[in-house]
Every structure is written in C-alpha cells, then in structure tokens.
C-alpha cells in the first residue's frame with residue numbers, strides 16, 4: 001500500500017479513540033482454533049460464554065443457505081456439521097456485524113452486510129469452481145473487501161456525505177469520489193484497518209486492490225475472484241443502495257477475460273450460467289443476514 005496514503009489515514013483516523021478493534025472473543029477463539037489440535041468442546045464452551053454470539057451463530061447455521069435437513073440446536077453440533085474453518089468464518093461474520101452495529105446516516109448496515117455476505121459467498125463459489133486451494137480465505141476476503149466503507153461512513157461522516165453527493169452529481173464511482181475529496185479511498189482504509197487488526201497480509205492485499213486488480217502483486221487470483229464476486233453482486237443489485245457510476249457489465253466482461261488469460265480453469269466456466277446460478281442464492285444471502293439480526297429484533 002502507498003506509504004503516503006497510509007500516513008494520511010493514520011493522521012486522519014489513527015487518533016479516533018472508539019475505532020473498532022477485533023472483538024476480544026474473536027481473538028481468543030482464533031487463537032484456540034489455530035492450535036495444532038483444537039478441541040471442539042473447548043471452543044464450544046468459549047463461544048457459549050457469549051450468549052448473543054451463540055444465538056446468532058445457531059440462527060445462522062439454521063438459515064436456509066446451508067439447507068441442513070434438521071435443526072441444529074448447539075454450537076457443538078454446528079462445528080460438527082460445518083467444520084472448524086466454516087465456523088471460524090461464521091464467527092467473523094457475526095462478530096463483525098455486531099462490531100458495526102449502528103446504521104451510518106448514509107449507509108444502511110443491512111444493505112452493507114447483504115453485499116458483504118453476498119460477495120463472501122460468491123467468492124467462495126468462484127474459488128470452488130477454480131479449484132483455488134483455500135475457499136474459506138476467499139470467503140473471508142469477500143466478507144471484508146469493503147470494510148473501509150463502513151469506517152468512512154461512520155467515522156468521517158461529513159466528508160462521506162460529500163462523497164455520496166459527488167457520486168450522484170458526477171456519476172462517479174466510490175473510489176473516484178473518495179480519492180478526489182479525501183486523498184484516499186475505502187480500499188486504502190480497509191487495508192489499513194485489517195493490518196491494524198493483524199489479520200493475514202493476503203487479506204489486506206485483496207482489500208487494497210479490489211478495484212484495480214491488475215495492480216495486485218500479492219494473491220492476484222484471490223483479488224480477481226473477489227472483484228468478480230463484487231461485480232456479480234452489483235449486477236444482481238446487492239449493493240449499498242447508492243447508485244454509483246460503475247459500468248458493471250463491461251467490468252464483468254473485462255475481469256472475466258483478464259482472469260481467463262491468467263487462469264485456464266476459468267475458461268472452462270461459462271459466464272452466463274454462473275451469473276444465473278448466483279441469482280438463485282440472493283434470497284438465501286438475505287436470509288442469512290436476517291438470521292444474524294434476529295437477536296436485535
């Protein structure tokens with residue numbers, strides 16, 4: 001990431017005291033999960049110390065997305081059904097939605113998380129098709145790709161309002177408007193945040209380059225897959241409810257071609273049926289987000 005931009009973000013956001021940290025329980029859980037022989041009982045006990053997280057996790061696992069043939073009633077069962085890596089990603093999913101629980105004036109969190117869950121699931125679907133070795137990493141990268149946008153919307157509010165006005169007035173993209181008004185954009189802020197949270201560096205690369213995939217030197221396939229997933233969600237109107245000047249269809253074609261040149265696996269895949277396939281998942285994605293929010297209702 002550009003050092004000057006990093007400095008500017010540090011100066012602008014680094015001093016904000018209530019800037020979110022990765023929830024403590026997530027840090028503890030990830031620590032336990034990454035031990036050589038993680039103990040399911042221990043993990044389940046730790047999750048159950050947080051009642052809200054427990055309820056949200058069980059609701060999420062029972063949402064139609066997983067199509068389980070019977071109701072899961074405990075965390076232990078969830079781990080047995082889904083495996084540790086998926087449960088780890090669900091913990092991220094639920095904890096992050098809880099961390100950013102207030103609506104920003106111009107960014108509705110339900111819409112934001114529908115887009116983020118959508119991109120996460122679509123990234124995983126693409127990763128499966130391309131036989132990328134780490135599908136769960138693709139999910140997490142998709143989930144976090146726009147996290148910088150929430151920071152801008154919540155913590156740089158008057159400026160974010162001007163960003164939205166510029167998007168509407170000039171038919172600009174988020175990145176164009178943000179760079180023009182702030183000197184950095186949500187990709188820089190997101191990369192800055194996850195490096196502050198000490199998440200794996202591959203994630204920071206995806207976040208930093210998801211609007212300019214050709215500039216990615218680290219994890220270029222992951223960056224391309226997340227960008228593709230991002231565009232597919234925009235194509236299906238799984239967006240923030242703010243119409244930006246993104247040329248979605250031409251961008252999808254360009255990204256597909258770019259990825260296909262580098263990755264022969266993609267050339268075996270037909271684009272249209274894939275787009276349609278994801279169409280069927282949209283309602284399931286929305287159901288997942290509603291499952292997480294049930295506790296608030």
Ligand SMILES: [Fe+2]
Nearest residue numbers: 145146210211
């Ligand atoms: Fe973005």
Ligand SMILES: [Fe+2]
Nearest residue numbers: 119145146230
């Ligand atoms: Fe996005």
